[in-house]
Amino acid sequence: MRGTRLDALxxxxxxxxxxxxxxxxxxxxAARLVERGGxxxxxxxxxxxxxxxxxxxxxxxxxxxxxxxxxxxxxxxxYAAQPEILAYLEFAADRLDLYRDIELSTSVTSARYDExxxxxxxxxxxxxxxxxxxxxxxxxxxxxxxxxxxxxERFAGEWxxxxxxxxxxxxxxxxxxxxxxxxSTGIQVITVTAAVADELWVFQRTPNYSMPAHNGPLxxxxxxxxxxxxxxxxxxxERAEAGVPFPAPEKAARDVGEEERRRMYxxxxxxxxxxxxxxxxxxxxxxxxxxxxxxxxxxxxxxxxVRDADVAELxxxxxxxxxxxxxxxxxxxxxxxxxNVHLVDIRSAPIEEITPRGIRTAAAEHELDVIVFAIGFDAxxxxxxxxxxxxxxxxxxxxxxxxxxxxxxxxTVAAFPNLFLVTGPGSPGVLSNMVVSIEQHVDWLADxxxxxxxxxxEVIEATPEAExxxxxxxxxxxxxxxxxxxxxxxxxxxxxxxxxxxxPYVGGCGRYRAECDEVARAGYxxxxxxxxxxxxxx
Ligand code: FAD
Ligand code: N01
Numbered sequence: 001m002r003g004t005r006l007d008a009l010x011x012x013x014x015x016x017x018x019x020x021x022x023x024x025x026x027x028x029x030a031a032r033l034v035e036r037g038g039x040x041x042x043x044x045x046x047x048x049x050x051x052x053x054x055x056x057x058x059x060x061x062x063x064x065x066x067x068x069x070x071x072x073x074x075x076x077x078x079y080a081a082q083p084e085i086l087a088y089l090e091f092a093a094d095r096l097d098l099y100r101d102i103e104l105s106t107s108v109t110s111a112r113y114d115e116x117x118x119x120x121x122x123x124x125x126x127x128x129x130x131x132x133x134x135x136x137x138x139x140x141x142x143x144x145x146x147x148x149x150x151x152x153e154r155f156a157g158e159w160x161x162x163x164x165x166x167x168x169x170x171x172x173x174x175x176x177x178x179x180x181x182x183x184s185t186g187i188q189v190i191t192v193t194a195a196v197a198d199e200l201w202v203f204q205r206t207p208n209y210s211m212p213a214h215n216g217p218l219x220x221x222x223x224x225x226x227x228x229x230x231x232x233x234x235x236x237x238e239r240a241e242a243g244v245p246f247p248a249p250e251k252a253a254r255d256v257g258e259e260e261r262r263r264m265y266x267x268x269x270x271x272x273x274x275x276x277x278x279x280x281x282x283x284x285x286x287x288x289x290x291x292x293x294x295x296x297x298x299x300x301x302x303x304x305x306v307r308d309a310d311v312a313e314l315x316x317x318x319x320x321x322x323x324x325x326x327x328x329x330x331x332x333x334x335x336x337x338x339x340n341v342h343l344v345d346i347r348s349a350p351i352e353e354i355t356p357r358g359i360r361t362a363a364a365e366h367e368l369d370v371i372v373f374a375i376g377f378d379a380x381x382x383x384x385x386x387x388x389x390x391x392x393x394x395x396x397x398x399x400x401x402x403x404x405x406x407x408x409x410x411x412t413v414a415a416f417p418n419l420f421l422v423t424g425p426g427s428p429g430v431l432s433n434m435v436v437s438i439e440q441h442v443d444w445l446a447d448x449x450x451x452x453x454x455x456x457x458e459v460i461e462a463t464p465e466a467e468x469x470x471x472x473x474x475x476x477x478x479x480x481x482x483x484x485x486x487x488x489x490x491x492x493x494x495x496x497x498x499x500x501x502x503x504p505y506v507g508g509c510g511r512y513r514a515e516c517d518e519v520a521r522a523g524y525x526x527x528x529x530x531x532x533x534x535x536x537x538x
Pocket of ligand 2: 489494
């Protein structure tokens with residue numbers, strides 16, 4: 001088994017894979033890309049559910065590397081909807097002439113590192129590839145959780161998983177719809193569906209904090225200004241904690257009085273967006289008091305919007321705000337004032353089964369025409385572990401990560417030479433504007449490969465010591481915050497049996513970038529680099 005001989009194989013055609021293919025070509029590699037979906041776009045190809053849109057402002061949630069793309073593309077809204085982001089990625093693939101090296105409707109099933117030849121043998125469901133470098137741009141929210149409820153096969157109505165929403169339109173008008181899940185996805189589906197469904201039943205296990213989007217058409221003048229100043233805007237985002245171009249907070253919550261705190265939160269709420277409140281104070285994610293002020297402010301807002309006090313109470317989250325990804329909405333809490341929307345608390349009365357007629361909880365049976373599963377993803381590790389990956393000596397990634405993922409810089413794994421992960425565990429990706437993290441990761445790995453080629457080197461591999469140190473560093477940073485305390489997908493708590501390890505790097509995009517740059521400047525410190533099988537320490 002050898003297959004098509006390549007310098008690099010990229011897996012995944014979302015933001016990450018498209019940019020990786022472009023950059024690897026630019027450094028002179030014969031590269032190809034394989035993608036499971038029938039089109040490019042990744043997240044934005046699969047998540048066609050009603051209400052899907054970004055929670056980072058459109059003008060920041062786009063590529064920065066190409067002046068041509070930037071000049072030509074016009075965003076229509078402050079937060080673009082899924083069809084527009086998908087169209088943007090198709091436009092980018094077209095303009096960058098990527099399609100000729102993309103194989104769609106193709107899944108990588110396994111990849112084995114051949115030590116003798118220093119190459120990856122990759123198996124797909126449509127043929128094999130033989131590549132020097134393997135770039136897994138497989139996403140971290142791309143393996144949806146299958147519905148775990150007994151009886152689903154007997155349900156007489158229609159049912160949909162949000163991240164596998166069909167391409168043909170689904171008509172929810174006049175139907176009795178049940179939505180399970182109130183994360184970012186559920187909140188978007190619920191808000192839009194409430195206006196069209198006859199009756200909407202929301203099955204909520206845990207409420208989430210949601211900030212107003214204040215979405216609307218993008219002012220053309222503002223867009224022109226953004227284009228004109230884009231380089232400095234992106235430069236600021238790249239050095240900020242969350243990859244967005246806002247100045248870092250300067251004060252701790254205790255440094256200001258209650259009145260001033262409230263004023264700052266009100267200002268944030270009026271501005272809207274995912275960082276409405278969290279950008280107020282330096283210690284928002286690390287100090288109990290600071291965090292409690294933001295959480296209580298939001299709960300007050302919920303009580304102010306939702307007229308039924310019992311429903312408002314049920315919608316009020318108890319976890320530390322921001323330690324699960326904060327949602328962004330357009331009228332979410334308001335939908336609970338509608339007579340056709342019913343909140344079902346499945347914390348106190350869990351779902352027992354799906355019946356032919358609907359959903360039965362421990363308290364009642366709800367008759368439904370449609371069930372929507374917005375129950376999330378096997379996040380961060382799922383897409384990597386779905387592939388049977390074997391490194392040096394046949395070691396399996398599934399075994400190496402049995403107690404939780406281990407990476408060096410979130411980009412590489414010891415014993416898996418010439419393998420690069422994009423936004424892997426141990427990277428700041430999921431806590432940031434992902435496009436900013438993706439561009440940084442891809443630039444770093446492409447520069448690394450270019451520098452290897454310039455030096456006549458063929459193999460790069462993280463040392464176990466460097467990996468160990470990085471894992472400890474990621475855990476230490478997280479331990480100084482409130483993040484690990486939440487039962488979130490960041491710690492694997494949403495998938496039964498998954499190791500409870502806090503996976504993202506919480507030090508922020510700016511610090512992470514500096515650390516990666518320093519590793520490169522020091523001759524790829526923490527890596528072994530070799531010509532053939534003769535290693536030289538980096
Ligand atoms: P993806 O877009 O997930 O692409 C990975 C691709 O790899 C997929 O198409 C998948 O089919 C393919 N793939 C996986 N495994 C295989 C395999 N074995 N073989 C072949 N192909 C494979 N982030 C933000 O920063 N801001 C936002 O506003 C935002 N909104 C989001 C909204 C939704 C609904 C979701 C689910 C996520 C959102 N995210 C957001 C996160 C989002 O995933 C990233 O912003 C970004 O789109 C990820 O790009 P990617 O290329 O890394 O991964
Ligand atoms: O998934 P989630 P998501 N029985 O895991 C519930 C990004 N994103 O798809 O919390 C009953 O957050 C679960 O309840 P609980 C963003 O990064 C962004 O919504 O486990 N309920 C929860 O309510 C986001 O964080 C946007 O108690 C079950 C929900 O389902 C990430 O993707 C839009 C259950 C899952 O929430 C994932 O978001 C969409 C069960 N067995 C996604 N299992 C933007 O706006 C799960 N739940 C940009």
